[in-house]
Amino acid sequence: MYPIVRKEIFSPTVKLFDIKAPLVAAKAQAGQFFILRADEKGERIPLTIADFDREEGTITAIFQEMGAGTKRLGQLEVGDNILDVVGPLGVPSEIERFDGPVAIVGGGVGIAPIYPIAKALKAAGNEVFAIIGARNKELLFWEEKMASVSSKLIVCTDDGSYGRKGFVTDALKDVYEANSNLNHVWAIGPMPMMRAITNVTRPWGVKTIVSMNPLMMDGTGMCGACRVQVGNETKFACVDGPEFDGHMVDFDLAMKRLSIYKDEEKRALAALEHQHQGGGCGCH
Amino acid sequence: MSLKQRADRQGMPCQDPQVRRHNFQEVALGYTKEQAMEEAGRCLQCKKPKCREGCPVEVLIPDFIQAVADGDFAQAAVLLKEKNALPAICGRVCPQESQCEAKCIVGIKSEPVAIGRLERFVADWEMRQGATLPEQAPRKGKKVAVVGAGPAGLTCAADLAKLGYDVTIFEALHTAGGVLMYGIPEFRLPKDIVEQEIDNLRKLGVEMQFNSVVGKATNVHELLANGYEAVFLGTGAGLPNFMGIPGENLCGVFSANEFLTRTNLMKGYCFPEYQTPVKVGRKVAVLGAGNVAMDAARTALRLGAEEVHIIYRRSEKEMPARAEEIEHAHEEGVQFQLLTSPVEIIGDENGWVKAMKCVRFELGEPDASGRRSPVAIPGSEYIMDIDTVIVSIGTGPNPLATKSVPDLELNRKGNIVADEDGRTSIPGVFAGGDIVTGAATVILAMGAGKKSARAIDEYVMAKTAEKAI
Ligand SMILES: Cc1cc2nc3c(=O)[nH]c(=O)nc-3n(C[C@H](O)[C@H](O)[C@H](O)COP(=O)(O)OP(=O)(O)OC[C@H]3O[C@@H](n4cnc5c(N)ncnc54)[C@H](O)[C@@H]3O)c2cc1C
Ligand SMILES: Cc1cc2nc3c(=O)[nH]c(=O)nc-3n(C[C@H](O)[C@H](O)[C@H](O)COP(=O)(O)OP(=O)(O)OC[C@H]3O[C@@H](n4cnc5c(N)ncnc54)[C@H](O)[C@@H]3O)c2cc1C
Numbered sequence A: 001m002y003p004i005v006r007k008e009i010f011s012p013t014v015k016l017f018d019i020k021a022p023l024v025a026a027k028a029q030a031g032q033f034f035i036l037r038a039d040e041k042g043e044r045i046p047l048t049i050a051d052f053d054r055e056e057g058t059i060t061a062i063f064q065e066m067g068a069g070t071k072r073l074g075q076l077e078v079g080d081n082i083l084d085v086v087g088p089l090g091v092p093s094e095i096e097r098f099d100g101p102v103a104i105v106g107g108g109v110g111i112a113p114i115y116p117i118a119k120a121l122k123a124a125g126n127e128v129f130a131i132i133g134a135r136n137k138e139l140l141f142w143e144e145k146m147a148s149v150s151s152k153l154i155v156c157t158d159d160g161s162y163g164r165k166g167f168v169t170d171a172l173k174d175v176y177e178a179n180s181n182l183n184h185v186w187a188i189g190p191m192p193m194m195r196a197i198t199n200v201t202r203p204w205g206v207k208t209i210v211s212m213n214p215l216m217m218d219g220t221g222m223c224g225a226c227r228v229q230v231g232n233e234t235k236f237a238c239v240d241g242p243e244f245d246g247h248m249v250d251f252d253l254a255m256k257r258l259s260i261y262k263d264e265e266k267r268a269l270a271a272l273e274h275q276h277q278g279g280g281c282g283c284h
Numbered sequence B: 001m002s003l004k005q006r007a008d009r010q011g012m013p014c015q016d017p018q019v020r021r022h023n024f025q026e027v028a029l030g031y032t033k034e035q036a037m038e039e040a041g042r043c044l045q046c047k048k049p050k051c052r053e054g055c056p057v058e059v060l061i062p063d064f065i066q067a068v069a070d071g072d073f074a075q076a077a078v079l080l081k082e083k084n085a086l087p088a089i090c091g092r093v094c095p096q097e098s099q100c101e102a103k104c105i106v107g108i109k110s111e112p113v114a115i116g117r118l119e120r121f122v123a124d125w126e127m128r129q130g131a132t133l134p135e136q137a138p139r140k141g142k143k144v145a146v147v148g149a150g151p152a153g154l155t156c157a158a159d160l161a162k163l164g165y166d167v168t169i170f171e172a173l174h175t176a177g178g179v180l181m182y183g184i185p186e187f188r189l190p191k192d193i194v195e196q197e198i199d200n201l202r203k204l205g206v207e208m209q210f211n212s213v214v215g216k217a218t219n220v221h222e223l224l225a226n227g228y229e230a231v232f233l234g235t236g237a238g239l240p241n242f243m244g245i246p247g248e249n250l251c252g253v254f255s256a257n258e259f260l261t262r263t264n265l266m267k268g269y270c271f272p273e274y275q276t277p278v279k280v281g282r283k284v285a286v287l288g289a290g291n292v293a294m295d296a297a298r299t300a301l302r303l304g305a306e307e308v309h310i311i312y313r314r315s316e317k318e319m320p321a322r323a324e325e326i327e328h329a330h331e332e333g334v335q336f337q338l339l340t341s342p343v344e345i346i347g348d349e350n351g352w353v354k355a356m357k358c359v360r361f362e363l364g365e366p367d368a369s370g371r372r373s374p375v376a377i378p379g380s381e382y383i384m385d386i387d388t389v390i391v392s393i394g395t396g397p398n399p400l401a402t403k404s405v406p407d408l409e410l411n412r413k414g415n416i417v418a419d420e421d422g423r424t425s426i427p428g429v430f431a432g433g434d435i436v437t438g439a440a441t442v443i444l445a446m447g448a449g450k451k452s453a454r455a456i457d458e459y460v461m462a463k464t465a466e467k468a469i
């Protein structure tokens, strides 16, 4: 059992948990994720390790309520237990002292996973330009935390309700114009955003790392649900990634694969909303 | 009695195929007491029982069968368990026709004695009585770590616990059983049977740490440094192979592991009460013809597919699945496209599978080994309308654990190199089951776990003696 020790509500659909999971916290590194199963009937849900505290033995997760799984998760409170937590999973980000500044771009809940990477890059002595963006002010979080781990922070909202109005791609272009020696870009967020960023950086020839979030189940390389096409190769994001060279990723295919269970997800959500009607599934 | 007079082998009572293809309850219902005693009476009680040579763990076959014939089922259970810690499981899933029963003398003139079904009968009978725990040696105060809770790890852990060791199992998933839980379906191996066996292990004092991926949360050298005298690696062959043909990443192409795990481990057949979705279209192609393929095909039927096709490159004879599974699949309406292989999976504009291009084969001239290998027939390509493809062409070793032990010797395929008793290139590190042999069988994995337990005991005892000097 893994107790929730802190809960923060950023917006009606974006929430933070600190979860006691000492063995995961002890080994967690930037770029890694974990998988939780809230209860016996729950799905295995992959979430990024947005932060960790080795002394307290806690890991931080920030999640957006999307469907039945994350909505049920959001109903849990401090003191409630999560049945299963497994991690840290995935290959850590390759952090080094780069020759030239680096840019870190986080969109939506993608702000959560870029924080530990920015922190590690800064600690390694890099000049870190951070760009965070969301649709509107309500969906933004961790501005101060991001500021503390970056040399410069640009905040954008699509609707201009906070920070500069516009997309993170535009902010990145400005950063590049002022710093053409930009060495590396990390971009994490919804797939369309990551694709847009890779399209911007491709002509510059700047290495761009994206963190893929395909469907996952076991997270140990056993099921292949998480396969992504990278160049001519098929990779399993849970064990070979989740970070890949964004210029090699087939985003079109990756986005289609995210929708495999769309119909079932709708049914699960409907079932959750009508939970109190009728008994079990009657199949056992 | 002459062989000719042997009575017919007792048939296995089964759910009606038309009923069972719509449910997940066990297909084979098990012998009645009368049937079991009748079947046991068919055994000749050979002085040199050939059947035992066919069993990888050398179950005391004639002895336990005699006890069944005498109606002394308790004694039968004791005899059976002397060599086989998980008889309720082996009785159900062993490929008997190529192991114990293949060697049975009665099988020469008639059908062999139904050793597996008798084994299952005895184990089920014992479970209903509430199994008694085996004797345990006094605690030694020594710790051993077992990685992976599949049949290899579970057997190794049980034997070490009986010898008095403090055993901790580290398992990546949220439950024990390995393939027994996530791969083999409920209708062939009910999960409460596996759970009972695991419960027995707990009663022996074995600790289980779930959600522990060795190679991530901890690693082998760390375990050795943290007071574990030895480590047993039973991490299995869990990495699905794909064919490498165009279209394999389209939506609607799943590995058998994904399809079966969603259904079995995550109880996708109870969706949406259980939240993990599983998808099956109307027309399903399963690539491969082993146990895994049969399980996937029959699961697809049960989840509501209208048509399920097994696509296999060789002929009926070469299908690696257990005879019983092939027969059950036929009865339930699975269709077999033999001497056929896919060359391309074709998608629609939304990235979903809509068809598959296949090519037909014929059996060529016998090769050096006498086997007639299949040769593609030029120009025989054809298109099959299909909306789901389940790839079931084998698995490789999962590298998560071994990658974290760079000094461990692996073979070309990534399997751990170990001797007969599970000793690897690193003293104190043992391995067995599918991670050593490649995908094999439950009973072989158990046999390997057993041998390793003995070797681990020897190793720890020798080390302790050395320290004492
Ligand atoms: C490595 C990784 C890290 C992630 N980190 C975060 C994070 O830090 N914060 C966050 O909010 N989200 C994160 N996600 C996405 C998160 O796992 C999904 O949003 C969540 O599983 C949706 O579940 P649901 O049942 O609520 O929604 P559903 O209604 O079931 O699905 C909504 C959509 O979410 C995606 N999804 C569904 N099931 C899965 C699954 N098993 N694995 C991955 N995606 C799925 C699909 O695109 C689906 O259409 C991450 C995903 C991966 C693979
Ligand atoms: C669908 C299917 C049907 C089958 N049918 C039959 C049959 O009818 N008869 C038969 O005899 N055999 C059958 N087999 C084969 C048989 O199940 C295997 O040979 C057997 O389970 C191997 O046992 P094992 O203990 O070596 O590995 P597994 O059963 O694979 O167990 C390995 C365990 O180790 C865990 N693990 C892996 N890596 C790590 C890590 N890094 N850290 C911690 N834990 C880890 C895994 O999660 C798993 O629980 C079937 C296999 C499948 C997939």
Ligand code: SF4
Pocket (backbone or CB within 6 Å): B054, B055, B056, B057, B058, B059, B061, B084, B090, B091, B094, B096, B099, B100, B101, B115, B116, B119, B443
């Ligand atoms: S363990 Fe398997 S091979 Fe051995 S006797 Fe039993 S069924 Fe036969």
Ligand code: SF4
Pocket (backbone or CB within 6 Å): B042, B043, B044, B045, B046, B049, B050, B051, B052, B061, B062, B103, B104, B105, B106, B113, B115
């Ligand atoms: S070979 Fe057949 S007949 Fe002989 S002891 Fe074994 S089971 Fe009985």
Ligand code: FES
Pocket (backbone or CB within 6 Å): A215, A216, A217, A218, A219, A220, A221, A222, A223, A224, A225, A226, A227, A236, A237, A238, A239
């Ligand atoms: S999530 Fe199953 S292999 Fe990656």
Ligand SMILES: [Mg+2]
Pocket (backbone or CB within 6 Å): A043, A067, A068, A069, A070, A265, A268, B275
């Ligand atoms: Mg869901």
